[in-house]
Amino acid sequence: MASSAVAFATxxxxxxxxxxxxxxxxxxxxxxxxxxxxxQRAAEFLAAELTRVGMENVRILPTEGHPLVYADWLxxxxxxxxxxxxxxxxQPTDPIDEWLTPPFEPTERNGNIYARGAVDDKGQVxxxxxxxxxxxxxxxxxxxxxxxxxxxxxxxxxESIAAFVASKPPELKSDFALVSDTELxxxxxxxxxxxxxxxxxxxxxxxxxxTDLHSGMYGGAAPxxxxxxxxxxxxxxxxxGHILIPGFYDDMIPPSPEEMAAWKSLPFDEEHYRVTEVGxxxxxxxxxxxxxxxxxxxxxxDVHGIPGGFTGAGAKTVIPAKALxxxxxxxxxxxxxxxxxxxxxxxxxxxxxxxxxxxxxxxxSGDPCLVRVDNPYIQAATRAxxxxxxxxxxxIRSGGSIPIVxxxxxxxxxxxxxxxxxxxxxxxxxPNEKFNLKNFELGIRSLIRFLEEAAV
Amino acid sequence: MASSAVAFATxxxxxxxxxxxxxxxxxxxxxxxxxxxxxQRAAEFLAAELTRVGMENVRILPTEGHPLVYADWLxxxxxxxxxxxxxxxxQPTDPIDEWLTPPFEPTERNGNIYARGAVDDKGQVxxxxxxxxxxxxxxxxxxxxxxxxxxxxxxxxxESIAAFVASKPPELKSDFALVSDTELxxxxxxxxxxxxxxxxxxxxxxxxxxTDLHSGMYGGAAPxxxxxxxxxxxxxxxxxGHILIPGFYDDMIPPSPEEMAAWKSLPFDEEHYRVTEVGxxxxxxxxxxxxxxxxxxxxxxDVHGIPGGFTGAGAKTVIPAKALxxxxxxxxxxxxxxxxxxxxxxxxxxxxxxxxxxxxxxxxSGDPCLVRVDNPYIQAATRAxxxxxxxxxxxIRSGGSIPIVxxxxxxxxxxxxxxxxxxxxxxxxxPNEKFNLKNFELGIRSLIRFLEEAAV
Numbered sequence: 042m043a044s045s046a047v048a049f050a051t052x053x054x055x056x057x058x059x060x061x062x063x064x065x066x067x068x069x070x071x072x073x074x075x076x077x078x079x080x081q082r083a084a085e086f087l088a089a090e091l092t093r094v095g096m097e098n099v100r101i102l103p104t105e106g107h108p109l110v111y112a113d114w115l116x117x118x119x120x121x122x123x124x125x126x127x128x129x130x131x132q133p134t135d136p137i138d139e140w141l142t143p144p145f146e147p148t149e150r151n152g153n154i155y156a157r158g159a160v161d162d163k164g165q166v167x168x169x170x171x172x173x174x175x176x177x178x179x180x181x182x183x184x185x186x187x188x189x190x191x192x193x194x195x196x197x198x199x200e201s202i203a204a205f206v207a208s209k210p211p212e213l214k215s216d217f218a219l220v221s222d223t224e225l226x227x228x229x230x231x232x233x234x235x236x237x238x239x240x241x242x243x244x245x246x247x248x249x250x251x252t253d254l255h256s257g258m259y260g261g262a263a264p265x266x267x268x269x270x271x272x273x274x275x276x277x278x279x280x281x282g283h284i285l286i287p288g289f290y291d292d293m294i295p296p297s298p299e300e301m302a303a304w305k306s307l308p309f310d311e312e313h314y315r316v317t318e319v320g321x322x323x324x325x326x327x328x329x330x331x332x333x334x335x336x337x338x339x340x341x342x343d344v345h346g347i348p349g350g351f352t353g354a355g356a357k358t359v360i361p362a363k364a365l366x367x368x369x370x371x372x373x374x375x376x377x378x379x380x381x382x383x384x385x386x387x388x389x390x391x392x393x394x395x396x397x398x399x400x401x402x403x404x405x406s407g408d409p410c411l412v413r414v415d416n417p418y419i420q421a422a423t424r425a426x427x428x429x430x431x432x433x434x435x436x437i438r439s440g441g442s443i444p445i446v447x448x449x450x451x452x453x454x455x456x457x458x459x460x461x462x463x464x465x466x467x468x469x470x471x472p473n474e475k476f477n478l479k480n481f482e483l484g485i486r487s488l489i490r491f492l493e494e495a496a497v
Numbered sequence: 498m499a500s501s502a503v504a505f506a507t508x509x510x511x512x513x514x515x516x517x518x519x520x521x522x523x524x525x526x527x528x529x530x531x532x533x534x535x536x537q538r539a540a541e542f543l544a545a546e547l548t549r550v551g552m553e554n555v556r557i558l559p560t561e562g563h564p565l566v567y568a569d570w571l572x573x574x575x576x577x578x579x580x581x582x583x584x585x586x587x588q589p590t591d592p593i594d595e596w597l598t599p600p601f602e603p604t605e606r607n608g609n610i611y612a613r614g615a616v617d618d619k620g621q622v623x624x625x626x627x628x629x630x631x632x633x634x635x636x637x638x639x640x641x642x643x644x645x646x647x648x649x650x651x652x653x654x655x656e657s658i659a660a661f662v663a664s665k666p667p668e669l670k671s672d673f674a675l676v677s678d679t680e681l682x683x684x685x686x687x688x689x690x691x692x693x694x695x696x697x698x699x700x701x702x703x704x705x706x707x708t709d710l711h712s713g714m715y716g717g718a719a720p721x722x723x724x725x726x727x728x729x730x731x732x733x734x735x736x737x738g739h740i741l742i743p744g745f746y747d748d749m750i751p752p753s754p755e756e757m758a759a760w761k762s763l764p765f766d767e768e769h770y771r772v773t774e775v776g777x778x779x780x781x782x783x784x785x786x787x788x789x790x791x792x793x794x795x796x797x798x799d800v801h802g803i804p805g806g807f808t809g810a811g812a813k814t815v816i817p818a819k820a821l822x823x824x825x826x827x828x829x830x831x832x833x834x835x836x837x838x839x840x841x842x843x844x845x846x847x848x849x850x851x852x853x854x855x856x857x858x859x860x861x862s863g864d865p866c867l868v869r870v871d872n873p874y875i876q877a878a879t880r881a882x883x884x885x886x887x888x889x890x891x892x893i894r895s896g897g898s899i900p901i902v903x904x905x906x907x908x909x910x911x912x913x914x915x916x917x918x919x920x921x922x923x924x925x926x927x928p929n930e931k932f933n934l935k936n937f938e939l940g941i942r943s944l945i946r947f948l949e950e951a952a953v
Contacts, residue, residue: 198812238713240713240814242812242814249777250775250776250777251775251776251777252595252776252924252927252928252929253592253926253927253928254774254775254926254927255897255925255926255927256797256799256801256825256827257694257696257827257895257896257897257898258792258895258896258897258921258925259774259775259792259896260792260797260798260799260827260896261738261782261783261788261791261792261795261797261827261896262770262775262780262781262782262788262791262792263775263777263780263781264777264778264779264780264781265781265799265800267730267800267801267802267803267822268730268731268734268798268799268800270727271726271727271728271730271731271800272727272731272736273727274723274724274727274731275724275727275728275730275731275732276731278724280728280850280851282717314718318715319706319707319710319715319718319719320706320707320708321705321706321707321719321720321852321853322720322851322852322853322854323720323851323852324718324719324720324852325718325719325720325721325851325852326717326718327717332717332718335717335718336714336715336716336717336718339717341712341716341717342716342724343712343716343721343723343724343814343816344721344723344724344727344806345712345723345806345807345812345813345814345815345816345817346723346805346806346807346808346817347723347803347806347808347820348808349802350800350801350802350803350823351801351802351823352802352803352804352808353528353529353589353804354528355528355653355654355860356528356653356654356698356801356823356825356860356861357528357588357589357652357801357802357823357926358696358698358799358801358825358897358898358926359801359802359926359927360799360801361801361802364803366723367806367807367808367812367813369712369812369814371712371713371716371717394736394781395736395778395779395781396777396778396779396780396781397777397778398778404811404812405812439713439714440713440714440715440716440717441711441713441714441814442713470711471708
């Protein structure tokens, strides 16, 4: 289908890229207080552009953290309403030494644009804005109703947008969300993410003696909280990574045979993945499941740190009074954070060794999420992607969590179309983050065509 | 026996205590590089005082670490020579929040002086210096020949003094060592320590992926070094504290039946010890052995800290590339550090889980040690102690390590009289370290009378 909006986007691509570079030059690192004004600037930059291209009711919504940006265009009577989501905040740049070019000096190299936030998520946010501009410029109207909601705290937990969505404000009433913060499974392969793992992030605190003790004097009589923690942690999974918490797997809904079959056909080279992405001696995980199953569709448990005790250089012969472990579990569809946490807590308390007091705390949690591929918006997306990429869409999951997708589902009752154009080697959260320029261009075209197809 | 030196000490006690506070104000934390100059200052403080009180050949001996302080007085022809040992360095102060008064602002409270190093070991070093001062001031001479050797690295392994002693320098030629770094078994009970556990202090480093990874994306495929460490640590001891390293107990020499019988008669209330000293829900350790056996005469293994990973507040969903554990073992007579470390290293390497690289390092070690109670210096000590404390001396062991005692034995061929005046609840290596003021005073008196009795 010929689209005058696509033609507009093609003609204006150089300008789109130049504007993206301006956005990338704003160091909107959300976790660093000294960049709070840069986050405000990025929000203002987006609001100004949304206004310029013809979106309406453009507002910068203050929050307790960094502001939200809202806009809408609601004149497509009888058509569905999309809620376009992305985030303008970025990760810190450390280790800064490892960047080949400065993180906030966007640089074109090898067909990519390199900058912090290039793909996560400013480049994808900009693709949404440019798709809207192209449609409005070519047709003086959008094919469907559109609301825009950009946030500036995705990299620090997204509390403000979560609270806003949970309040179910009328201005978020929509039929589906368009979330542009994911990636293609492989270059040139149109991809929709239709499943996300949930999570529970916990702390296990173990208290032994009332105060730190000398390990010479008291070793052999005083409980050692670090040893107790090691005993507990070692009982959480078996040697193969199978989680030993009773009942933990009971409610999980395995992927369908069709989904499993589709995953088997994906271009995935386990050895390449081991060497280039993980870089470990070998991969680990439950026997009998592929890497994609283990990272997308199986619950996992990881230890992130065991603070406390003596952590300096050299030696201190202390039996610490207290130890803490940060332990999280990824959950899959069917599991709920509340039940998983209750099972975890009861098990940890049950296996706590003698002599110590064990306290378990929930730090935060997120629901797993699965999008039905037969919903009409996913179907519209696959038609659009096929036209632009000349290939069938692959449906993948992500092992990570995008909490806002669960919030949209739970509070607004709408599914998300997770259509993103990153690549697995884009170095998100790492030095030399990049966005492939072709993917930026085809991404804008895909988003235009998706909004057009969603009207059909 | 009336001693004019004891009278001098009694008259000058207020000054002695005031001087000790000056020494305690020097934050000579040997493990922290930023306190290297403070260690130097503490050495200079001691050297100046030794000179002032009339010791000769006072020298600050530079080392690769913190300096040694040497002094002598060798004019007691035909009398034995004592080698007085103590250390001026102290442990770090963390957790600093738990100190009721600042660790380097010595404060008198409830008949104690509170400060880091109050009893371990500056207060006891100062008791030696003040005993020498009292004898020299009262008699213009010492009753026996005396050499003094103070170090500043006891809390970090004592490498420099070990190397110095191992070189068997002529200026250390002595008949016995007087080591003041131990404690009374109970308040008012004169005590000589005649056995020490040795130790090996190690680090286990575990490396997984080449870089920190996102636990959502990679959880289920990437090895988790903290989980691997927990698996390793949990296999080092069984649930009852019995060490599982093959061969670890093979060479140990158990205490004699007489020693065991004497320990049974010591005033030891396990429940009181649990509540007041340890303050844990229950005591732990190998079944079938008393607390004194477990802490004095059985090998033990403790974990001191597991640095690395995410240790901040809240949540970070990282699979750390690397984890480290600080693990030490206490050794008993018959065991040797070299063999114990070889057994430990081989076992850890054998039980290392798949997917990670494990490296084991020895940080430092010390030999276990046993002193014969029939030697004449121990006998002189018991006479002196009986006079000052009006009670028979009890012979105990310590679960801690004083590596220098083994070095004196091995390299200089001399026994050590471990006469110390700490108390079990003095919080050494912990917040609110203290030294009982009465013990400081009676300690000085005991040291004076011991040096006088050693001349008989």
